[in-house]
Amino acid sequence: MAKELAFVSGASSGIGYQLALQLAQRGYDLAVTAHGDRLEEAAKDFEAAGATVHTFQADATKRDEVEKVWRGIEALGTPVAVACINAGIGEAGLFATESSLDQELAIVDLNCGSTVQFAKYISRQMAGRRQGNILFTASIASETTSPKMAVYSASKSFVLSLSKSLRFEMEHFGVNVTALQPGPVDTEFFNVAHMEDTKIGTDGKKSNEPDTVAKVGLDALFDGKEHVYAADFMTKLQGAVAGITPDSVQAKMQEKYMEPATK
Template sequence: MNLSNQEKKRLKDKYGDWAVVTGASSGIGLELATQLAAAGFNLIINARNEERLLKVAQQLKSQNIEVKSVIADLSDKAGVEKMIQSTQGLQVGLLINNAGYGTSGLFVDASMDAEINLLRVNCESVLALSHFFAKKFKQQQRGGIIFLSSLVAFQGVPYAANYAASKAYIQSFAEALAVELKPFGIDVLAAAPGPVETEFGQRANMQMDNAMSPDQVGVSILAALGKRTNVVPGLLSKVLTYGLRTLPRSMKVKILEKVMAGFTKHQRSGAE
């Protein structure tokens, strides 16, 4: 699935010439970067894996655009600063806060270092980058920021407690900024996909069945920017969202407990 020519022109006219995409070497980040390259955006792309990111950069350059690769770990303040410095002198109009990862299993058995690192990537780096670019976009009186939220952001999720809480932060942060930044010509979008086939599941140690592919969600995210403040991309995500919408919050938690227990059953069996 690809953006229509009309959408490509709308996005480029409104947010061009440069876009920043974190976590761009795979999954949703790669899909969004690919769609933006096809729309004519020059790109600053980020990931930790140098070999993979440079390969992606070469693929994107085939669209006759400029690409800057920033190999940086966003759990490190130096990595965030490296991202910011890489954009100096460039007319950036779009920030996509995609980098993030999850953990799963019983919180009491978790590595505290891993859980704190998750918050640094999923929340602290997003806070820092959003603040820097929001100030830049305010001066320009135009810009766009996309936040990758999740369906797990709307209630507590047993066996993914810290990850779900980090996405609740992102969802709340994005919704508030959408109101605050609108008077300055800045569009903010929170995208809340359901399970997507990325390396997320492997890193979170989860077996995710019936997941969507990144190309099933990327176009709908970009097409929603500037038109809405929230989007639930993909048919499966919509079914899950609307199916849970009318239920009491406590019941949602119980349902998500069963869902997440299925994703992490190989871990739980050892603990029990």
């Protein structure tokens, strides 16, 4: 019997790698995409876990490359049963004087633009089949005031809002949509976002491992949940009180997280 196909973006490292690996362990074949040479090495691990793996190297900040990935997936002739729209990047620093405009525009292109594009293609296919599961990787930052991470936080708010709205739309087609909202996770995100010497980028990220976050996300997806905070107590607590905590208090907490770890 042929296996069902799962799609994961940002699958070469971090949460995306773990989502793909655990989907392989759960019996899915994979269509995976990421930017850079590490995708092929990751694919070997997914194959060792039992999956047939189709890799699509692409810079998902570029619309034509996202379209090319989707055309490649369609050419496989197997519909996507599970989609984890996960790829994302960040940037740290004061918006007016420190952070990079080029990086922040790349955040918009990747975290928002490619998310919309992949979601459009995937939701159309799943709506036509009247079945499927979509997991969006948002963030705890999607619900918090985040000085020195303004554009990243805004981009994840976009992802969370998109996920929640699509959940209600796709219910009519028998498709489940879930948002995964991790706290700080021990991945390379903090190096790419220039946060390796912040308190959150050193001690904070140790609270959550990508394998645990991925498992919590997939369990929530297959349980049909709207969203899930992942995975430690502090992340769950922060999510629980985000709606009632004043923005000024959230901002002060974030500023502490963003202080240098070494002085």
